[in-house]
Amino acid sequence: MLILGIETSCDETAVGIVEDGRILHSNVIASQAGLHAAHGGVVPELASRQHIRDMEPTLRRALSDAGATLDRVDAIAVTHGPGLAGALISGVNTAKSLSLALNLPLVGVNHLEGHIYAAWLEAAALAPSEEPGFPLACLVASGGHTDLVLMEGHGDYRLVGRTRDDAAGEAFDKAARVLGLGFPGGPEIQKAAQALDDADPHAHDGDETVTQAAAPLPRAWMRNTLDFSFSGVKTALLHRAQDVGLYPPPESETANTERLVSHLAREFQESLVDVLAAKLLAMAEQYGARGLVLGGGVTANARLRHRILSDSPLPALIPRPVLCTDNGAMIAAAAYYQYQRGEMADMSLDVDPSLPFSHRG
Ligand SMILES: Nc1ncnc2c1ncn2[C@@H]1O[C@H](COP(=O)(O)OP(=O)(O)OP(=O)(O)O)[C@@H](O)[C@H]1O
Numbered sequence: 001m002l003i004l005g006i007e008t009s010c011d012e013t014a015v016g017i018v019e020d021g022r023i024l025h026s027n028v029i030a031s032q033a034g035l036h037a038a039h040g041g042v043v044p045e046l047a048s049r050q051h052i053r054d055m056e057p058t059l060r061r062a063l064s065d066a067g068a069t070l071d072r073v074d075a076i077a078v079t080h081g082p083g084l085a086g087a088l089i090s091g092v093n094t095a096k097s098l099s100l101a102l103n104l105p106l107v108g109v110n111h112l113e114g115h116i117y118a119a120w121l122e123a124a125a126l127a128p129s130e131e132p133g134f135p136l137a138c139l140v141a142s143g144g145h146t147d148l149v150l151m152e153g154h155g156d157y158r159l160v161g162r163t164r165d166d167a168a169g170e171a172f173d174k175a176a177r178v179l180g181l182g183f184p185g186g187p188e189i190q191k192a193a194q195a196l197d198d199a200d201p202h203a204h205d206g207d208e209t210v211t212q213a214a215a216p217l218p219r220a221w222m223r224n225t226l227d228f229s230f231s232g233v234k235t236a237l238l239h240r241a242q243d244v245g246l247y248p249p250p251e252s253e254t255a256n257t258e259r260l261v262s263h264l265a266r267e268f269q270e271s272l273v274d275v276l277a278a279k280l281l282a283m284a285e286q287y288g289a290r291g292l293v294l295g296g297g298v299t300a301n302a303r304l305r306h307r308i309l310s311d312s313p314l315p316a317l318i319p320r321p322v323l324c325t326d327n328g329a330m331i332a333a334a335a336y337y338q339y340q341r342g343e344m345a346d347m348s349l350d351v352d353p354s355l356p357f358s359h360r361g
């Protein structure tokens, strides 16, 4: 069964074509990151209008990359929430039009469930014996969410932990702004931290501000809960940046500016990765999970992926980075399992900017 998935919940216009929920035929993403970078974050009005421009070429390329035409497609899937209302409307209207014109079933997908189902696109490469069984401990860490979800079967979710303030991706984006790095912040922080791997470790020996910048930042363990909090480390980073003269941005760079930024970026990343990895593993143990699933833009982070793979006694399904950030293929993958359960939408499908995880467990 070939499903065409449409995703427009934020600043990516994305269309993916997936066979039987696992086999990736195409995945085309038109990112608006450049459009929003100048504003330091996504501007909803600009996002909605750009989706209108990008939708038709993205759709055509997804079909041509898959070597398919619309008459080969068996169902249309679309993100209907959570996300920005105006952005979601653009995808939902496109999906409804296609469904109506081609007389195809329509499936409305929860964006967060999509992030989880990106893992099934990786599972396609595994032998059935290698595939982790349910229950699965899932971490969805993205621009708007940081959720720990226990998945006891397809479509069966229990939210067991969540952030009480900023989402991890939001914290990365704000930290990058403090450090004068670009948007989105996660990849920029990762790059700045990685620069230390190639730098001369003794280049700034004796430089007190560099030593100060390289000290660990706090971790918000929040004992006895699987919830997260990232606002404390964000404030600690701001204070550290002020102390070493990086914030407010200095008029001119000094010889050690780049080094200071890299150290702060690394310590910030380490703090978030430590907590995200430890809480996911604690949750897996607490609930007797048989495997781990990662999803959402933050799980594209190389340090986080490395930590999970090296620390976890359980098999982990981690989508390749391009499937961690927003894409249409994950929506098509999730829709396949929904379709199997008979959960189809009709022409009354509406957007829901704050759609929660569906609770079936
Ligand atoms: N390598 C990385 N390291 C850390 N964070 C990253 C990395 N790559 C992307 N991110 C972060 O991921 C976020 C974007 O993820 P995603 O596209 O899933 O979020 P969203 O769709 O805007 O939010 P949501 O899924 O909650 O609706 C951004 O905050 C970005 O900084």
Ligand SMILES: [Mg+2]
Residues within 6 Å of the ligand: 111, 115, 142, 143, 296, 297, 325, 326
């Ligand atoms: Mg997302």
